[in-house]
Structure formats: structure tokens, C-alpha cells
Amino acid sequence: MNWYCDVAPGHPLHGPYHDTEYGVPVTDETVLFERLCLEVFQAGLSWLLVLKKRPALNAAFDGFVVDRVAAFDDADRARLLADAGIIRNRRKIDAVIENARRVQALRDSHGGFAAWIAAHHPRDLAAWVKLFRATFRFAGPEVVNEFLMSIGILPGAHRDDCPVQGRILAQAPPWSRVGSG
Structure with a gap:
């Protein structure tokens, strides 16, 4: 099995993402939405390309602030x-805009x-894919799997002996606390 842990160390783009973001549980709406969008843009492309274009994508999509993206129009x-x-794929761009509207509806x-x-956690990948396909656009198995691994929901982001995995496991998981007041 190829592990991101083997590719990332020392790489100027992969390294920081691996060390500080990948697999780290997050609940912030903007971060979650950005991660979902980045996975949509990655479909069929390399993650390195997405990381290279990430600053431009953030600028073009107003920092992936859901309400701003949901208001995007034909212009x-x-x-x-x-x-x-940015990655100029009409289907992916349309999916990002529509998915922002769907995140608004989830509020x-x-x-x-x-x-x-959190309301649907835990599930296996097949159940997550079915749920995401019913809720979002451009949410195939690879997009869903990578998104959920990237936010700490599904296992597999790091090897057990990866120092980042140790840091992640030492944190209290936020998913049981979401929506509990």
C-alpha cells in the first residue's frame, strides 16, 4: 500500500498538508467546505496539482465561505x-456552487x-458514499473517501507509526461533541 506518509516528508506542498491538516479532525464549516471542494477539484487529477492551485482556488472562491459561494451567479x-x-472544469465549478447551497440547507x-x-457518524464507506451522493453533487467514492479521511472521520490517512497519527489520536475527537450544545 502506498501511504501519503511516505510521499509527504520534506515536500514543500505535501509535507505541510500532511503534517498539519490531513486526517486532523475539523468541524469548522469553511474548512469542511474547502476540503470537500478540493476533493471535488482533485477528481481525476493529482493531489499535487490541487495543492499548487489551492491559493488561487481560495481566492477565486472567496475563501470557500459557504454563503459567498452559494451566492455566485452566471457572471x-x-x-x-x-x-x-484554477482548475477550470464547468461540472466541478457548478458542483462547488451547488454544494455551497446544500451546505446552507444543512444548517x-x-x-x-x-x-x-456527526449525526450520521459512524458509517462505513459505502453508506457514506450513498449519503453524500444523495446530498451533494460530484460526490463519488474517491471524493467521499478522501474527504472523510482528510477530516478524521474515516481511518487510513496515516500509518500507525506516523508521528502525525500519534498526535491525532492524542486529541479528543470533536465529532461526538458537535451539536451537543
């Missing part, structure tokens, strides 16, 4: 499709994106 779509600094139905995830 924003045209602007995004003309932006050579009403569950109290937010993190609370929605």
Missing part, C-alpha cells in the same frame, strides 16, 4: 471558467455541515 461562473489559475436541517456529519 461568477464565467469569471471562474476564464481564470487560468436548517441539522444545524450545519459538521452536525450533519
